[in-house]
Amino acid sequence: MTRDDLFKINAGIVRDLITAVGQHCPGAVLNIISNPVNSTVPIAAEQLKKMGVYDKRKVMGVTTLDVVRAKTFYAEKNGLDVAAVDVPVVGGHAGVTILPLFSQATPKATMSAEVLDALTKRTQDGGTEVVQAKAGKGSATLSMAYAAALFADSCLRGLNGAPVVECTYVESTITDAPYFASKVKLSTEGVDKIHDLGPLSDYEKAGLKAMMPELLASIEKGVQFVKGA
Numbered sequence: 001m002t003r004d005d006l007f008k009i010n011a012g013i014v015r016d017l018i019t020a021v022g023q024h025c026p027g028a029v030l031n032i033i034s035n036p037v038n039s040t041v042p043i044a045a046e047q048l049k050k051m052g053v054y055d056k057r058k059v060m061g062v063t064t065l066d067v068v069r070a071k072t073f074y075a076e077k078n079g080l081d082v083a084a085v086d087v088p089v090v091g092g093h094a095g096v097t098i099l100p101l102f103s104q105a106t107p108k109a110t111m112s113a114e115v116l117d118a119l120t121k122r123t124q125d126g127g128t129e130v131v132q133a134k135a136g137k138g139s140a141t142l143s144m145a146y147a148a149a150l151f152a153d154s155c156l157r158g159l160n161g162a163p164v165v166e167c168t169y170v171e172s173t174i175t176d177a178p179y180f181a182s183k184v185k186l187s188t189e190g191v192d193k194i195h196d197l198g199p200l201s202d203y204e205k206a207g208l209k210a211m212m213p214e215l216l217a218s219i220e221k222g223v224q225f226v227k228g229a
């Protein structure tokens with residue numbers, strides 16, 4: 001089962017939960033983790049728009065697990081302490097739409113083109129690898145919970161006036177995609193500032209171009225699920 005297969009089940013669940021949020025706590029900051037995140041975030045936004053209570057600063061898709069994976073693989077490969085490593089991951093949360101920016105990773109490490117390609121693919125396929133290994137018995141539940149806790153904690157710190165920067169999938173204008181994950185400053189109202197992509201390597205530029213058809217289609221599928229209903 002792919003994240004997109006989950007659309008059939010989760011699209012309605014997310015829309016109905018968001019309807020309740022729109023009715024009972026319209027100002028809430030939402031961290032959406034249900035897959036396919038590339039579509040469920042647009043579903044949430046469209047449903048809240050329909051109800052007249054959408055605030056783009058409050059709706060965020062959780063892509064933290066992609067960052068956790070990229071950091072882990074980068075640290076392992078380069079003999080670094082993972083706690084001291086940072087790797088931005090941009091795009092979306094499915095296959096080729098997940099784009100780790102190893103050229104911006106810190107601390108800096110030199111890796112061959114082959115190793116970079118392997119680490120990128122491992123990050124992109126990490127979730128699917130676990131879903132297939134569990135063969136119908138769920139996904140990377142515990143690492144998802146870890147990532148969700150990290151991200152929720154960052155949101156709470158931002159809301160408490162200690163701004164923090166995390167990668168998250170939000171309504172965005174930094175690329176051609178209306179929703180996109182990148183580094184975002186989280187503050188007292190939720191999304192405060194969406195950082196642009198920064199300098200990309202040629203490999204990353206190609207990855208950005210390659211993800212767009214799938215990302216745009218997943219976004220449109222989510223939008224139409226609500227608008228076309």
Ligand SMILES: NC(=O)c1ccc[n+]([C@@H]2O[C@H](COP(=O)([O-])OP(=O)(O)OC[C@H]3O[C@@H](n4cnc5c(N)ncnc54)[C@H](O)[C@@H]3O)[C@@H](O)[C@H]2O)c1
Binds near residue numbers: 010013032063
């Ligand atoms: N964004 C991420 O990083 C990430 C990572 C892993 C998993 N996920 C997604 O998180 C979700 C949960 O994954 P999981 O492995 O824990 O799945 P799971 O099947 O183990 O758990 C799903 C839970 O949802 C409950 N449920 C079903 N219908 C419901 C409804 N209408 N309302 C409320 N609850 C309902 C089920 O009873 C079950 O307890 C999936 O959508 C999965 O794809 C996201």
Ligand SMILES: O=C(O)C[C@H](O)C(=O)O
Binds near residue numbers: 003065130139
């Ligand atoms: O549920 C999945 O398909 C995988 C999940 O999104 C993950 O990244 O582990």
